[in-house]
Amino acid sequence: MSYREERRADAAAQAEQNRKAAEARAAQEREDRRLELETKLKAKEIAAEQKRRDAEAKAELARKEAEAKRRQELADKKVRAQEKERQAAARRARFGRVAGWLKANPATLFVAFVMVASIVPAVISQVGALSSAKVHVMLAALLAAMLEGGAWAITFMGKQAEDAGRETRKYRIATWLTAAAAAAVNFWHGLEAYAEHPWVAVVLGGSSLFAIYIWDMKTHGSHGKTREERRQEKARKKHLADRRKHHKEIAEEADRLLSALPFESITEEQAFETAWQIKRGTQPGLSAEIFAQVTGARVQLGAAFELGEHVRPELVRAGMLARLYNPLPGRLAEGIPTLGPSVPVPALQQAPEGATALAGIGVYGSEGASEKACEKASESASGNAGGNGSRGRSDEELEALLPKALKIAAELVAEGNQISGAALSKRLGIRRDDARRLRDRVIAERKLKLVEGQADAAVGA
Template identity: 75%
Template sequence: MSYREERRADQVAERAQDREDMRLKLEAQLEAKKIAAEEKRKDSEAKAEQTRRDAEAKRRQEQADKRARQQEKERNKAARRAKYGKVTGWLNRNPVTAFVGFVMVCSIVPAVISQVGALADAGVFVLLAALLSAMLEGTAWALTFMGKKAEDEGRPAGKYRVATWVTAFLAAAVNYWHWSEALPNQTWVAVVFAASSLIAIYLWDMKTHGSHGKTTEERREEKARKQHLADRRKHHKDIAAEADRLLSALPFGSIDEEEAFATAWRIKMGAEPGLSAEVYANATNARVALGAAFELGEHVRPELVRAGMLATLYNPLPNRLSEGIPTLGPTLPIPALQRSSGAATALAGIGMYGSEAASGNARENASEKDGGSTGGNASGNSPRGRSDEELEALLPKALKVAAELVAEGNQISAAALAKRVGIRRDDARRLRDRVIAERKLKLVDGDDTELAG
């Protein structure tokens, strides 16, 4: 290759390099512009976002301030409502105090003004007259509140009330003297102004004392209590005296009157108040007598027995006879109402709480009917009969035979005992009496299950 060709090749290469350099430069400039534009866009977006955030923060702050102002306004309104409600609530709870206070103000103010005028007309300096008038009325009210405090604390308040009324009448006298001279032809005006010094004291005294005291029910209860204590001392003098001795012997306040009387009753009677040995004895005798009234003979038909027992269901008294005396138990066993007509006559062995005197005729008739064919000596005993010791030995067997007779619905008769035990009729009568007495004791003690077995 010649020099020229090399030179042209070099020039071509240089121009190509220049074009490449220019292209790279232009690309670099374009890239720089793009980067600058992107940065500018980002800056604009950042500024816009900051502006939006600032606006949002401002809006939120304004809303928070608005809510705070609203809450403060509502709190103030609630406080005003609470204060108003407190006042109105107090007025609703204390209408008497409110109206008394209103009338007292309307009474005191004219009284003070009237006294100032009275003292001023008498030549006293107006300011001094006002102080003296306030002193007079203020003394009355100071004494009134001092008496109220003493009364609330349980101390005597009579001297304060007396001093209050003396001061009030003194103020009333001043007002009456002034207006009777100022208006001699209109005495009623003097009376009205004199009353203005008394009305307020009178209303307050009526409020603090007239509204207190016992109610009608409390007075009635107190009267009944005093009557009860008087009747107690009248009917139970010895026990009341013993109770007084207990109260004086024990430390003061350790027991009250009711506890002392109950203790004295237990000491004297040995039972709870209202009960005694005589009461228990009378109740027991009444139960035995009632049992004797139900004593049945063998000639009574079973349906009549059951009808009599069922009649207690229609007892017009508030409580049925079957409820009996709480301390001693029922007088008529409930199971008797639930048995059949045949089982009802089983109670005829000795009746409910039978007595030998109440059923002597029935037993004798039963004896004649049951044992008429056995003769006078069913077992061949000797004519002299058995001794008491021998009959006592036969008592357990006789009791068992009696229970069998009652279970079968038969009477405990001498003839039946003579036949089943194997003894003479006379001995059977004596043994029968012992059996009846033994069953009475067990029945009164409440051992119904053993007798029924």
Template identity: 60%
Template sequence: MSTYREERRADQAAERTADRDDRRLELESKLVYKRQLAEDERAEKERKAEQARKDAETKRRQDQAEARRRQDEKARNRAARIARLGKVSRWVNANPVTVFVAFVMMSSVIPAVISQVGALGDTGVHVMLAALLAAMLEGGAWAITFMGKAAEDAGRPAGKYRIGTWCTAAVAAGVNYWHWAEKLPDAQWVAVVFAASSLFAIYLWDMKTHGSHGRTKEERKAERARRAHLAARKKDHKDIAKQAALLLSAMPYGSIDEEEAFAAAWRIHKGAEPGLSPEVYAAATNAKVALGAAFELGEHVRPQMVRAGMLAGLYNPLNPLSRRPAASVPALDAPASAPAAQTPAEGATAQAGIGMYGTPVYRKKASESASEKATGNAGGDAGGNTPRGRSPQELEALLPQAHKLAQELVAEGRQISAASLAKGLKIRREDGMWLRDRVIEERKLHLVAGA
């Protein structure tokens, strides 16, 4: 029996322990649940706070963007207004005549319209009808005026429009004059003023649109010169001018002008460009040949004869320098004297660096020969071992450098010599002599061609 009770008490204790465990677990579950609810509430509050912060930031950015947009829009509108004002200002500055003409025209048209309304109103016409009739007269005149301007801009005749404008304006002026002449018989000048107000605006517009259409003084002068030129052409070149007229009439209209026709006729008759002919070419060729012969003669005659020719020109009474004989020219009885030989050369040949009297390149003076012998090894090394002779093709390739070096020598006041060329180009003396001859010959030919 005791054992049963003990087992009963043990079972009851176990039940009580299980109940306590159940209540403890239930309490722990409730606590966990409450903590989870609190955590969820806290997370929800943080989420809502973060969302509110983001919403506020987004709204702030939107507000800033909207403010910037409004500022940009305001700035664009301001810039557009300034641009429009600037455009208007530039137009006014560029067209002051139009501005003042428009102002004066309004000042003339408005009194004329009011006067016509009063004139028609005094006869018993209703004021609205009087206003419409006055607008018909003045507005009709200006409508015809603008139609004439449009026709003139399009290249159509505008004479009938100008006539219609003046006729309509004359009728309006007559109405104004009649009204004020009857109303103020003792002040006829008032009637004249109001009549003129209907005509003055038309006259001002006509002066603006047609007063500056004439040719300028320079254009009239150029036209007179052109006509004089054509008259002289027809007088001096009758056959060619006749042929040019035939070409103009034969070709399609507008395909060629007078100058092109005359140039074609000149080529037909003369076989050359306008202004040139076989005779002109022959004269130019003969002059070049004579000049070349003069250079050739000057290269072979004695220096005394050249000096005699120079003195003859110096004492020529037509020469402005004839009264100032050159002090550096020695006497005629001292040929080939030392001072004369050392005097620097003057003239085209000296400026070209080819000697005083244009000595032929194949004849070297004794002084030049000595100088070239002294510097004969300028293009070689110190031991006298000079490079091999250059071929004609290689020398031709060196010719531009030789010309450049020759220009430098002439600029320094020195003569073009084989030694200088050989030293500057680092070639043999014999090759330098060949280049010197070619350079001098080409420079002489250039002088003759330029003359």
């Protein structure tokens, strides 16, 4: 290849290279413009997004501020309403207290009104009386105030003394003397000033006394004892007088107790109850003689029940009559702890209670009465339940039947029945006389076991 061809080839290659470089620069410029444009667009989008967010934040802040302001206004409004309601409630409470006081103390209201209506004319009348005697008006006013004010000063001092529990007689006497002096001045002035109408002098004189009289009635006349309190006090004094009359020895013992013990350490009732315990050994109203009488009567009643135990309708009727004619009904009968009240009709149909019930001998359980009732019942009994002849069983035969009788007695008690001769006669098939003799042995045996059990329990405790 020649030199010229080489130069042309080099120039063509250079031109091609320049063209490619120019195309590359153009492509790079286009890319740079594209990237720049994208960057600007992205920046605008970011700015727009930030502006939108700023607007939203500003709107949210404005909304929150408006909500907070609204809430604050509502809270302020609620506080104002509560304050207004509180003030209204306070006004109602004050009005209610005033109205309640006026309703509860109408006498005090009208007494105050009457006192003012009485004191003012009295003071004016005294000033006029002293002025007509050529006394200076200021001096007359002071002297009038001294009379009326002095009376009321002494009156209120007496009220304080009365509230403190001190003697008030001297205050009341001084009050009435001072009021009488003021009334005399008013009466004298009324006679001079209203000679044609002397009754006016009486009214003016009474104006100094009437207020004192009304106040005295208010403070002393309305605080006395009621009719019921006076009746109770009269009944109490009569009760104490009857007590000293009927129980002189015990009342003297109670007086000795009161004088021996520290002052007001016990009451009169406690002293009398203690003295009764010392003299009679039981609570007031009862004594050993009363217990003996009640016990004797119940023994007789138990004998009557024993006699009629084989006839159930008669037994129920006897119980009803015993309750109807019970001499110690109600709480007085309940006050006898060892005996208790008479057995009511329902109790006749129930299991007996107490220590004697454990032995199966019922409420009364008098061996002496039982034997007496057995004798009377055996005379009227006909035939025998076991088909025995007229001869009764021997003691040895009854002793042999004792274990079986104890077992039957336990069954009777478990069934809620009493251990009776009729029941033993029926279940053992023996004569009623023999059954009653066996019944007494059974009861004695059960009592012995009961006492031994109580003694063992006491020792164990």
